[in-house]
Amino acid sequence: MSVASRGQGLPLAVGGLIALMGSTAVITTAAASWWPNLTLLAATLLLGGITWLITRHRPGPRVLLGVLLFAGACQLPGLTLAPITSTDAYRYVWDGRVQLSGSSPYSHVPLDDSLARLRDPILFPGLSPEDRTGVTGPPRVPHDAAALAAVSADDPRTRINRPRVPTIYPPVAQAYFTVVAFLTPWSAGTFGLQLAAAAxxxxxxxxLATELRRRDRDPRWAVLWGWSPMVALEAGSAAHVDVLAAGLIVAALVTAVRRRPVVTGLLLGAAAGVKLLPLLLLPAFTALRRQSLTTPIVAVGAFVASYLPQVLAVGTLVLGFLPGYLGQEGFSDGSSRSAILALVLPPAARQIVTGVLAIALAVLAIRLHGRQPIAVTCCWLYGAALLLTTPTYPWYGLPLIALAVLAGRAEWLAVPVASYLAYASFGHELRQGLLHLTAALIVLTTTHARSMAAAVTSAGEAAPV
Structure with missing residues (x-):
């Protein structure tokens, strides 16, 4: 097969896989939820087409201004509404408010009567400061699955999710919540967090645009993040803290290229202090040489140091609901929820295979250190981790969108898209598995085609004239 025929066949193959993803999402979901799925998929494909078209022309002198202005405009609709995709922002507001009061969200649950003075009609529409719930004392997270499900259930009297369990968010995220809570009046509800996330x-x-230009790449590719419907949903609308984690990861990669290992480690540790998932990127910054261990050592040190004040204040309660959350997600009881592996393997085998593959990917990332751009390594390392574990919540993929833009690997955007489509099929492992498998096939097909094209180009350059 010639190179030209391969180039013509690739769009058809990827297009067929995208069509399969869309049809799976539409056919296998309820009638009430297929329209948002189709809209998200269509909007993402439209954005990809627009990006491809505008990057065919030479950028003008004010291209960055135009990109940023439209990125801001994409955030405006979400600011006019309450969070759509989840109620996490209400927990953020509560955590910040609790810390400003001098208490700890790790040692008190939202329904705790000792914090009744912090209730307001927005967070607690069914509870006033004078009402009593009977919930007092340090939180206890049970190990039994049935008891865990009962204690983590929602309560109609409050918009805060899981109001009978402590927070799950790490200390750097808590510091962010506190700053925003200090600047936001109670009457504004989640608006302060939505505005901060949009900014x-x-x-x-x-x-992203500035760094792309510094690397002699078209800065307009940054629109795949800035104009993304997924980013608009999770920033200006849902105010998810994953946006902050994405920003810290990108900043870490920018400083890594400029050979500032200590600053890179601090930024990466801070990202892990926002959301634990950035710890998965440590192998990309690690090499078996002493001078290449600075970044991971500093990152781990910064992450641990962020927990020390909380540990001194509340002791082991600093773990919050994390053990219970890991149990519900299948990461601590031997039943990994990997939707792709669930198509062919029983729960116990999934846990083993996931562990083996995770170790293999980490080793591969370490071996590739210095042989390919670190942004590329971080992109496939983070994306592969999402495909292996297929977490329930799609906003976990926000950092992957930023990594895909910085690495120039747009095919990885299929993974967060699949996560959103699977989110509407929660509880149906077959549907979730098929959607994530399709995303994996898109990534593998495109990656293979890129490798083949690079090999042909190298061979052509090496051939005599």
Whole structure:
């Protein structure tokens, strides 16, 4: 097969896989939820087409300004509404408010009567400060699955999810919640966090565009993040803290290229202090040489140091609901929820295979250190981790969108898209598995085609004239 025929066949193959993803999402979901799925998929494909078209022309002198202005405009609709995709922002507001009061969200649950003075009609529409719930004392997270499900159930009297369990968010995220809570009046509800997340999303757009230009790449590719419907949903609308984690990861990669290992480690440790998932990127910054261990050592040190004040204040309660959450997600009881592996393997085998593959990927990332751009390594390392574990919540993929833009690997955007489509099929492992498998096939097909094209190009350059 010639190179030309391969180039013509690739769009058809990838297009067929995208069509399969869309049809799976539409056919296998309920009638009430297929329309948002189709809209998200269509909007993402439209964005990809627009990006491809605008990057065919030479950028003008004010291209960055236009990219940023439209990125800001994409965030505006979400600011006019309450969070759509989840209620996490209400927990963020509560955590910040609790810390400002001098208490700890690790040692008190939202329904705790000792914090009744912090209730307001927005967070607690069914409870006033004078009402009593009977919940007092340090939180206890049970190990039994049935008891864990009962204690983590929602309560109609509050918009805060899991109001009978402590927070799950790490200390750097808590510091962010506290700062925003200090600047936001109670009557504004989640608006302060939504505005902060929208500003962060635009800031990440600027950082990506600036870095792309510094690397002699078209800065307009940053629109895949800044104009993304997924980013708009999770920043200006849902205010998810993953936007902050994405920004810190991008900043870490920017400083890594400029050979500032200590700053890179601090930024990466801070990202892990926002959401634990950035710890998965440590192998990409590790090499079997003493001078290449600075970044991971500093990152782990910064992450641990962020927990020390909380440990001194509340002791082991600093773990919050994390053990219970890992149990519900199948990471601590031997029943990994990997939707792709669930298509062919029983729970116990899934846990083993996931562990083996995770170790293999980490070793591969270490071996590739210095042989390919670190952004590329981080992109496939983070994306592969999401495909292996297929977490329930799609906003976990926000850092992957930023990594895909910085690495120039747009095919990885299929993974967060699949996560959103699977989110509407929660509880149906077959549907979730098929959607994530399709995303994996898109990534593998495109990656193979890129490798083949690079090999042909290298052979052509090496051939005599």
């Amino acid at each position: 962060l999303a635009v800031g990440v757009t600027a950082l």
